[in-house]
Amino acid sequence: xxxxxxVVILGGGFGGLNAAKGLKGTPVDVTVVDRHNHHLFxxxxxxxxxxxxxxxxxxxxxxxxxxxxxxxEVLLDEATAVDTTARQVRLASxxxxxxxxxxxxxxxxxxxxxHDEWAPFAPGLKTIEDALEIRRRxxxxxxxxxxxxxxxxxxxYLNFVIVxxxxxxxxxxxxxAEIKRYVLRRDFRRIDPREAIVILIEAGKxxxxxxxxxxxxxxxxxxxxxxxxxxxxxxxxxxxADSVLAGGWRIPxxxxxxxxxxxxxxxxxxxxxxxxRQGRVLVxxxxxxxxxxxxxxxxxxxxxxxxxxxxxPGVCPVAMQxxxxxxxxIRDAVRNRPTRRPFHYxxxxxxxxxxxxxxVANIRRLRFGGFFAWLAWIxxxxxxxxxxxxxxxxxxxxxISYLTYSRGxxxxxGRSVDRPPTPADASA
Amino acid sequence: xxxxxxVVILGGGFGGLNAAKGLKGTPVDVTVVDRHNHHLFxxxxxxxxxxxxxxxxxxxxxxxxxxxxxxxEVLLDEATAVDTTARQVRLASxxxxxxxxxxxxxxxxxxxxxHDEWAPFAPGLKTIEDALEIRRRxxxxxxxxxxxxxxxxxxxYLNFVIVxxxxxxxxxxxxxAEIKRYVLRRDFRRIDPREAIVILIEAGKxxxxxxxxxxxxxxxxxxxxxxxxxxxxxxxxxxxADSVLAGGWRIPxxxxxxxxxxxxxxxxxxxxxxxxRQGRVLVxxxxxxxxxxxxxxxxxxxxxxxxxxxxxPGVCPVAMQxxxxxxxxIRDAVRNRPTRRPFHYxxxxxxxxxxxxxxVANIRRLRFGGFFAWLAWIxxxxxxxxxxxxxxxxxxxxxISYLTYSRGxxxxxGRSVDRPPTPADASA
Numbered sequence: 001x002x003x004x005x006x007v008v009i010l011g012g013g014f015g016g017l018n019a020a021k022g023l024k025g026t027p028v029d030v031t032v033v034d035r036h037n038h039h040l041f042x043x044x045x046x047x048x049x050x051x052x053x054x055x056x057x058x059x060x061x062x063x064x065x066x067x068x069x070x071x072x073e074v075l076l077d078e079a080t081a082v083d084t085t086a087r088q089v090r091l092a093s094x095x096x097x098x099x100x101x102x103x104x105x106x107x108x109x110x111x112x113x114x115h116d117e118w119a120p121f122a123p124g125l126k127t128i129e130d131a132l133e134i135r136r137r138x139x140x141x142x143x144x145x146x147x148x149x150x151x152x153x154x155x156x157y158l159n160f161v162i163v164x165x166x167x168x169x170x171x172x173x174x175x176x177a178e179i180k181r182y183v184l185r186r187d188f189r190r191i192d193p194r195e196a197i198v199i200l201i202e203a204g205k206x207x208x209x210x211x212x213x214x215x216x217x218x219x220x221x222x223x224x225x226x227x228x229x230x231x232x233x234x235x236x237x238x239x240x241a242d243s244v245l246a247g248g249w250r251i252p253x254x255x256x257x258x259x260x261x262x263x264x265x266x267x268x269x270x271x272x273x274x275x276x277r278q279g280r281v282l283v284x285x286x287x288x289x290x291x292x293x294x295x296x297x298x299x300x301x302x303x304x305x306x307x308x309x310x311x312x313p314g315v316c317p318v319a320m321q322x323x324x325x326x327x328x329x330i331r332d333a334v335r336n337r338p339t340r341r342p343f344h345y346x347x348x349x350x351x352x353x354x355x356x357x358x359x360v361a362n363i364r365r366l367r368f369g370g371f372f373a374w375l376a377w378i379x380x381x382x383x384x385x386x387x388x389x390x391x392x393x394x395x396x397x398x399x400i401s402y403l404t405y406s407r408g409x410x411x412x413x414g415r416s417v418d419r420p421p422t423p424a425d426a427s428a
Numbered sequence: 429x430x431x432x433x434x435v436v437i438l439g440g441g442f443g444g445l446n447a448a449k450g451l452k453g454t455p456v457d458v459t460v461v462d463r464h465n466h467h468l469f470x471x472x473x474x475x476x477x478x479x480x481x482x483x484x485x486x487x488x489x490x491x492x493x494x495x496x497x498x499x500x501e502v503l504l505d506e507a508t509a510v511d512t513t514a515r516q517v518r519l520a521s522x523x524x525x526x527x528x529x530x531x532x533x534x535x536x537x538x539x540x541x542x543h544d545e546w547a548p549f550a551p552g553l554k555t556i557e558d559a560l561e562i563r564r565r566x567x568x569x570x571x572x573x574x575x576x577x578x579x580x581x582x583x584x585y586l587n588f589v590i591v592x593x594x595x596x597x598x599x600x601x602x603x604x605a606e607i608k609r610y611v612l613r614r615d616f617r618r619i620d621p622r623e624a625i626v627i628l629i630e631a632g633k634x635x636x637x638x639x640x641x642x643x644x645x646x647x648x649x650x651x652x653x654x655x656x657x658x659x660x661x662x663x664x665x666x667x668x669a670d671s672v673l674a675g676g677w678r679i680p681x682x683x684x685x686x687x688x689x690x691x692x693x694x695x696x697x698x699x700x701x702x703x704x705r706q707g708r709v710l711v712x713x714x715x716x717x718x719x720x721x722x723x724x725x726x727x728x729x730x731x732x733x734x735x736x737x738x739x740x741p742g743v744c745p746v747a748m749q750x751x752x753x754x755x756x757x758i759r760d761a762v763r764n765r766p767t768r769r770p771f772h773y774x775x776x777x778x779x780x781x782x783x784x785x786x787x788v789a790n791i792r793r794l795r796f797g798g799f800f801a802w803l804a805w806i807x808x809x810x811x812x813x814x815x816x817x818x819x820x821x822x823x824x825x826x827x828i829s830y831l832t833y834s835r836g837x838x839x840x841x842g843r844s845v846d847r848p849p850t851p852a853d854a855s856a
């Protein structure tokens with residue numbers, strides 16, 4: 001061991017990886033801790049959930065991404081608590097990790113707004129396991145419908161409800177609509193998959209609330225063209241194994257996906273600083289926590305309220321830029337050139353894809369929808385996808401899907417398939 | 429419903445699919461029953477277990493493979509028993525299925541020769557779930573080794589034992605040797621993955637016992653070149669969570685893979701006909717069961733002892749040819765042209781791959797090893813891989829792996845990773 005400053009980075013997502021990369025050539029030892037061995041390209045996770053891509057296409061081992069950074073060590077472990085006084089991180093494996101600088105980039109999980117009893121019936125989409133579970137439920141629903149002689153019970157299998165009209169909900173709804181319309185068209189003998197109904201429920205006034213209203217409208221029209229039933233200003237009040245209650249409606253459905261709320265990682269509560277309602281740390285202008293200029297909190301774990309345009313959204317560019325920023329501050333401090341200019345987010349824009357050839361884009365002053373927005377989405381996402389191999393493979397998979405309307409990863413894996421899913425499954 | 433004869437096919441593997449395809453244009457209704465929604469290209473399953481390919485690359489939904497066969501219906505269900513008198517199949521979902529012709533192509537699972545207590549410690553390789561479990565254990569073993577300060581305990585994580593020197597065992601051993609040597613070379617900071625030891629244990633006199641002895645020798649030499657410790661005439665007498673007992677040795681190891689024995693599907697016992705020691709049906713020369721010319725048993729479920737060259741091996745070409753044969757017999761019977769010429773297996777040869785540029789081939793009179801055997805293997809396997817999309821993707825993934833020595837699907841998924849695997853994990 002050297003006596004060089006030790007930088008501990010919690011989380012190998014976009015924020016953590018960029019922080020680790022930004023410390024290249026700096027005389028520090030870096031330890032990246034993540035409970036998964038892989039970095040996940042979360043913006044494309046919905047494509048795994050909807051059988052377009054395989055998990056391996058959008059995830060890369062953190063070790064191999066960082067293999068050439070000789071001052072970086074990767075630890076497969078889970079940080080459970082931070083002691084900011086002793087400057088130590090406690091690990092699930094039992095050990096502790098002392099730090100000189102700490103970067104907390106642990107992201108967020110879904111939140112059911114106090115209704116955790118809904119979780120087994122309405123899985124969210126944050127991890128590869130989540131995506132495979134949703135894929136399993138979606139594909140199984142069609143299988144059960146094919147075997148169900150009673151028309152009412154059959155339709156309940158063919159109703160898909162997505163709760164939450166943000167980018168994830170919109171992208172899922174569009175992909176499900178394409179599956180029922182095109183992908184499965186000829187696969188069944190007793191049901192017509194086009195009988196499936198995809199319902200997108202949003203509590204607010206419009207879907208994609210962080211986008212300009214004109215784009216929300218465009219997205220809504222695109223979804224409706226694809227046959228998605230978009231319902232805004234409708235609050236979900238109940239979810240169980242076979243229905244959703246919302247706005248006075250009871251919608252019979254076995255496949256319900258939660259894309260509505262986030263809750264930041266529980267480790268943040270151990271930092272001893274004020275959190276917002278979603279559990280995020282209210283960070284200083286330099287992304288540190290009050291009283292501890294050596295502790296940075298990034299990305300979805302941070303509530304950064306110092307931007308002139310309002311609170312920063314929970315998207316990867318924010319996390320990436322914060323990671324690069326934290327690395328620069330640490331580099332300057334180590335070299336005794338502390339500057340601490342406040343973090344400034346350079347907003348390059350937002351993109352949400354709805355389906356084949358359909359997307360909306362809000363890039364600086366440009367607001368557009370349709371085919372060109374979709375091309376922009378493909379370009380940006382391929383560009384940021386980690387690893388040459390993945391980029392090439394995903395491009396080919398998309399090209400094949402585009403030409404043939406097929407989805408290659410339509411596997412039901414995990415559990416035996418001789419009965420409908422029950423609450424017990426989800427908690428397994 | 430029509431009054432056309434009903435053909436029920438149990439199993440969507442190579443035998444079942446070929447039977448279904450062979451009935452194209454025949455005036456029968458076909459129902460294919462499988463408990464998985466996908467056909468699996470089992471000969472390449474070891475590539476999923478060793479992180480070279482993703483599950484989606486080697487599996488396709490049975491429905492989409494058969495979508496254009498309008499007389500074929502696919503049922504996601506598990507057949508639990510056959511009543512040959514009533515001509516009915518009982519299903520796990522509760523229903524029954526009446527048949528005029530029955531094709532049983534349910535394959536085999538691994539067998540621990542009466543030692544089922546070894547199963548949690550030494551998983552076999554038959555399904556996608558098996559492959560992901562092995563991949564998880566292999567990748568986790570290196571992670572645990574990286575975190576283990578004690579050198580003896582560390583080496584136990586780096587010892588990989590494969591039991592069984594047939595093609596699956598040989599292919600797994602070669603792939604693991606390449607992983608430790610090339611793939612992970614630069615990924616770790618505290619361990620050198622090349623310290624890992626891959627041990628292949630075979631009870632018989634030589635590995636690849638169905639091949640000519642010269643090729644067994646070639647394969648052994650190739651494996652040794654790759655650094656695999658090949659041990660023949662060594663019988664495993666015990667397996668537990670941290671060791672293998674074999675031939676007087678105690679080998680400390682946490683990662684043990686079972687590639688030694690097969691046991692045919694349990695449904696065969698309900699047919700009421702004699703089975704061999706591995707649970708396979710002793711079929712007639714026309715692949716039917718004694719006394720029931722309407723019931724066919726194919727592939728790994730059948731013991732076909734009527735070939736002049738001895739018992740047929742459990743490989744896909746046998747299953748495929750039997751499937752095509754059964755379809756022809758049914759077609760002739762339906763058209764009232766019963767011929768029942770006995771099944772004849774056309775042996776096109778055998779191929780086993782050992783590593784990059786290394787394989788052995790036994791094709792009719794040609795017996796060769798090395799680079800050309802490896803090219804033959806790639807050609808044959810890509811050719812038979814189901815679905816255009818998969819073929820192209822796999823070819824690209826292999827090309828990238830060949831050029832970069834990387835493996836793209838190195839994901840640890842499934843369970844939390846903050847502790848070493850325990851017996852409880854495997855039984856979960």
